[in-house]
Amino acid sequence: xxxxxxxxxxxxxxxxxxxxxxxxxxxxxxxxxxxxxxxxxxxxxxxxxxxxxxxxxxxxxxxxxxxxxxxxxxxxxxxxxxxxxxxxxxxxxxxxxxxxxxxxxxxxxx
Amino acid sequence: xxxxxxxxxxxxxxxxxxxxxxxxxxxxxxxxxxxxxxxxxxxxxxxxxxxxxxxxxxxxxxxxxxxxxxxxxxxxxxxxxxxxxxxxxxxxxxxxxxxxxxxxxxxxxxx
Numbered sequence: 001x002x003x004x005x006x007x008x009x010x011x012x013x014x015x016x017x018x019x020x021x022x023x024x025x026x027x028x029x030x031x032x033x034x035x036x037x038x039x040x041x042x043x044x045x046x047x048x049x050x051x052x053x054x055x056x057x058x059x060x061x062x063x064x065x066x067x068x069x070x071x072x073x074x075x076x077x078x079x080x081x082x083x084x085x086x087x088x089x090x091x092x093x094x095x096x097x098x099x100x101x102x103x104x105x106x107x108x109x110x
Numbered sequence: 111x112x113x114x115x116x117x118x119x120x121x122x123x124x125x126x127x128x129x130x131x132x133x134x135x136x137x138x139x140x141x142x143x144x145x146x147x148x149x150x151x152x153x154x155x156x157x158x159x160x161x162x163x164x165x166x167x168x169x170x171x172x173x174x175x176x177x178x179x180x181x182x183x184x185x186x187x188x189x190x191x192x193x194x195x196x197x198x199x200x201x202x203x204x205x206x207x208x209x210x211x212x213x214x215x216x217x218x219x220x221x
Contacts (some may be wrong), residue, residue: 033210041199043212081140086153096211100141 006087006101013108021104023087025067033089033098034061034072035086043086046072077108114213116150116202122219128190134183135204136152143210145189145201153201159185193219 002088003026013019022030035069047054047061049070054061063070063088074081088098115134125127134143144156157167162179170177174193179185189196199217205212 011173017168035212042214043203043215045209048209088153098145098153098155102152 004087004089004099004101006085006104008104009102010105011107013077013106014109015049015078015110017077017108019077019081019106020108020109021072021085021087021106023070023101024068025070025089025099026090028065029091031090032070033062033088033090034070035088036102037084037086039083039092046085074106079110082107084097114202114204114211116200116213116216118182118216118221119120119214120217122221123188123192124192125193125220127220129196129218129220131200131202131218133185133187133202133213135185135202136206137183139204139206139211140182141205141210142160142179142185143201143205144185145203147199147201147215148197154201156187185190191217192218194220196220 005024007022031048031050033048036044036046046059049061049063050063058075064079074087084103086103087101090098114136114157133171141163143158145153145157147153148170156163156168157170157177159179164183176188183197197219201215202213
């Protein structure tokens with residue numbers, strides 16, 4: 001069974017803290033995505049990666065293919081980072097479809 | 111480009127009625143996906159198209175659900191007849207090179 005597991009489910013942090021959200025998957029993938037869903041419901045793609053590391057502003061995503069694990073880091077967290085962060089993977093060689101984790105609800109307190 | 115456009119944003123309907131959700135993908139994107147999000151199950155793929163052709167509809171819950179993509183700029187997801195358990199947020203997404211762009215979603219409530 002193809003599964004995507006995220007941890008933690010819920011995370012509360014103080015403004016300025018360094019945050020890490022983890023994602024593990026069960027079989028080989030072609031790509032892994034990190035998505036952000038704001039309280040209003042809209043979903044935004046943050047990263048798509050198949051190896052190594054990507055950085056965008058205060059966000060960093062890493063993936064370890066051998067360990068089937070990815071992390072999303074947020075440096076100098078801010079209350080506007082409060083959202084649900086969702087890990088999703090593409091299995092197989094084509095774009096196919098995305099299998100989603102349950103999401104991590106992040107709340108950053110001022 | 112205005113992004114992926116879904117309509118309506120909210121829909122409230124009575125059980126047994128037909129519901130049609132609409133999606134306009136980003137111009138030039140060749141993949142279109144329909145997803146459903148519920149509290150219990152999170153996000154799930156319902157069906158996806160490549161170049162207007164349905165590729166995988168194994169996520170469509172039952173025959174009450176149908177989806178069409180008559181051209182590259184328009185897709186519909188229809189539920190007939192609707193049931194209370196269909197209440198969810200339905201997202202449409204499009205992509206060109208694997209990175210998906212999502213619409214704002216349609217929040218469906220079936221009473």
